[in-house]
Amino acid sequence: MAQYGSKKKKPYGMLIITGIISIALYTILLSNQSFFNDYFSRGGLYAFLPIGTAFIFSFVHGSFTGNFWTVLGIEAAKKKEVK
Amino acid sequence: MHDVVNVAANFINLDAVNLIYLFLVGFVGGLVSGFIGSGGAFVLTPGMMSLGVPGLVAVASNMCHKFPKALVGAIKRAKYGQVDVKLGIVLGVSAEAGVLYGAHIQESIKKAFGDAGSNLYVSVAFVVILAVVGGFVLRDAWKTYKSGNAHEEEKVTKLAKWVQSINIPGTMVYFKSLNAKVSVLFTIPLGFATGMLAATIAVGGFIGVPSMIYVLGAPSLMASATELVIAFVMGVGGSFKYALHGLVDIRLAMIILAGSLFGIQLGAIGTTYVKPFMIKVVMGVIMVIVLFSRGLMVPVYLSQLGLITKLSDTTVKALKSTSFAIMIFALALGAFIVLRAMWQGRRAERELAAKQVLEHGKI
Numbered sequence: 001m002a003q004y005g006s007k008k009k010k011p012y013g014m015l016i017i018t019g020i021i022s023i024a025l026y027t028i029l030l031s032n033q034s035f036f037n038d039y040f041s042r043g044g045l046y047a048f049l050p051i052g053t054a055f056i057f058s059f060v061h062g063s064f065t066g067n068f069w070t071v072l073g074i075e076a077a078k079k080k081e082v083k
Numbered sequence: 084m085h086d087v088v089n090v091a092a093n094f095i096n097l098d099a100v101n102l103i104y105l106f107l108v109g110f111v112g113g114l115v116s117g118f119i120g121s122g123g124a125f126v127l128t129p130g131m132m133s134l135g136v137p138g139l140v141a142v143a144s145n146m147c148h149k150f151p152k153a154l155v156g157a158i159k160r161a162k163y164g165q166v167d168v169k170l171g172i173v174l175g176v177s178a179e180a181g182v183l184y185g186a187h188i189q190e191s192i193k194k195a196f197g198d199a200g201s202n203l204y205v206s207v208a209f210v211v212i213l214a215v216v217g218g219f220v221l222r223d224a225w226k227t228y229k230s231g232n233a234h235e236e237e238k239v240t241k242l243a244k245w246v247q248s249i250n251i252p253g254t255m256v257y258f259k260s261l262n263a264k265v266s267v268l269f270t271i272p273l274g275f276a277t278g279m280l281a282a283t284i285a286v287g288g289f290i291g292v293p294s295m296i297y298v299l300g301a302p303s304l305m306a307s308a309t310e311l312v313i314a315f316v317m318g319v320g321g322s323f324k325y326a327l328h329g330l331v332d333i334r335l336a337m338i339i340l341a342g343s344l345f346g347i348q349l350g351a352i353g354t355t356y357v358k359p360f361m362i363k364v365v366m367g368v369i370m371v372i373v374l375f376s377r378g379l380m381v382p383v384y385l386s387q388l389g390l391i392t393k394l395s396d397t398t399v400k401a402l403k404s405t406s407f408a409i410m411i412f413a414l415a416l417g418a419f420i421v422l423r424a425m426w427q428g429r430r431a432e433r434e435l436a437a438k439q440v441l442e443h444g445k446i
Contacts, residue, residue, distance in 0.1 A: 029337055030097070037094045040326075040333045047326035050147055050333045051319070057337050058151030058344070065344040066159065069352060076163055076355040077432055 011067045018064035025060060094332045095135050104134070105335065106342035108414075109148070113343030115417045117156050117350020119366045120310025121288020123343065124149060125373055126414045128285055129407060131335060140332050143325035145285065147336035150318025152343045157311035159351040165304050167260035170295070171312025173267060174274035178287060178313050179320045181278020189282065199387035206384060208283050209377035216293050217370025223297075224363035236302075237359055243300030260295075260305040273298060274313070281317055288314065289370055296363075303362040304354055353421050356428025365417050372413035379406040 029036060040049050069075070095101070108130050112123020124145055131141035160166050193201040227237075239247075247263040254266040273294040281287030288310045295306035325331055354362070379402050386394040394402075 026337070026341065029334060033097070033334055036333055040331065041094070041329035043327055043329035046329070047323055050326045050331040050336070051323055053333055054147055054151040054322070054336065054340070055154075057340055058155050061341060061344050062151070062155035062158075062348075065155075065348045068345065069348050074349065074352060076352050077428060 010071050012071060015064065015067040015071050018060055018067060022057075022061045022064045025057060094140070094334070097334060097338070101134055102338055105131070105338045109339035109342030110346040111342075111414055111418045112339075113152055113156075113346025114350040114353075114421055115346075115365070115369070115414060116152065116311070116314075116343070117159070117347035118307065118353050118421045119288065119350075119362055119369075119417075120292050120307035121286050121314055122366075122369060122417065123414065124285035126410050127339060129410065133407070136332065136335065139325075139330050140335075142285070143322070143330035144332045144335040145339070146318055146325060147322040147331045147333070148339040148343060150315050150322055151340055152347050153311045153314035153318055155344055156347040156351055157308065157315060159348060160308035160311065160354065163308075163351070163355055165308035165354065166312060167258055167301070167305055167309045168312060169256070170258045170260055170270070170299075170301070171309045172316060173256065173258075173270050174277065174291065174295075174309075175313040175316025177271045177274030178278030178281065178291070178317045181275035181280075181287075182282045182317055182321055183278075184275070185279035185282025188279075196388065199384045203381065203384035203388065205283055206377045206380050208280070210374055210381065212280065212284075213289065213370045213374035213377070216289060217367050217374060219297075220293055220363050221367030221371055224360050224367055227360040227363070237296075239300040240297050242298055246298060247300055258299075258301075260301040260309060261299055263300070265299060269299070277313060278317060281321075287317060289366075292362075292366060303359040307354070307362050307366075308351075349425075350421055353425040353428075356432070357424040361420070361424050365420050368420065369413045369417045372416065373410060376406045376409035376413065379409070 039046060040053075108127055109123075112127055115122040127145045127148075128138075128141045131144065132138055136144070157166055157171070161168070189201060189204070192204050196203075243261075246269050247261065247265055249266060249269075250264075251266040251268055254268050255264040256267055256270075257264045273291070277287040277291035277294070280290045288307075291310045291313050292303075292306045295301040295309060296303055301309065322331060382391065382394060383399050383402050385391045386399075
């Protein structure tokens, strides 16, 4: 829901951009599974790879999912006490 | 733990069905986590193991999806002013120590009593803690509901008032969620217990959130939001520890994350529509149902240890499947309550908006 009586602009552009990057990231991950399994499970200093990857995915996909619900009109309540 | 060379060979093949399954469980887990600050892990780890993922890889991969999820959830809920970052970090750091100690105890038990002993310990911890804490949380939520005070501000418990009144010079820290100074000598054991529970049953929040509410005096909404900070701090450390041994299957972690980030955003939004006691309702309901799920497994492990008469394979299989089904039911019911409460909240908001427009004659 947008503000009462006023319409907030929905982030369609951001949704598309973050969506494309997110899909690209997942495509890379799933189409090179043996590569990722090999390098990411080497342990030691390679431990930074899965941690770093998790941060990148959370940033991109997190923005995408946030925009996704906003575009669908599902946003936080405007008033704390709704009754 | 150190068979690093063999770990990659243990990573399962992912087909479309597995992908969808992990995505969906991730979504529901995320939805509940966004709302109550934790949850989901107790279904995700056995869920992955049911696909053939080795136990340690399942635990490691679950943790590696948990911290980015918690980060996104914490940022979202911080926008609603529900997060006490300082409290989250203070508790998170001591929770990290609790995780390490909890993992150490687990290893010792495993060494002494084998897998069945370790599983029994986990199940008994589940049953005892969930019965005591879950029962208490649910009873409190029920009392609030019955008293008709659901709209009022939550009252700080007597215990929390006492904790806040104790002044130990040199250890006092101000926390905005409590609007009071509390000695870190109280927060450290609470964080430690949260971490120990996280290492044992994968859901530290079942101790973390109630202790913030009842022992420290934080409002439910802030406690559940701050738990996400604790989960993030614990999750980064834990994931790194597992990654050092090459145990994280990044594909599993990221696929679950794909679903759970949709869920956690929705769960976080949901908190803005509900009355605070709903956090306690969802948490208490899940805890009590999961308690039965784990309780069913106790005879299985007792029989494996030879402490009771050996159960037949069919009985063991039936108990295992029922236990898993109950766990999924717990999570699904939690998600249902969240969505329903959110739906009602949104409807009430729309009606209020429509009424305001009518009153002002602005049609």
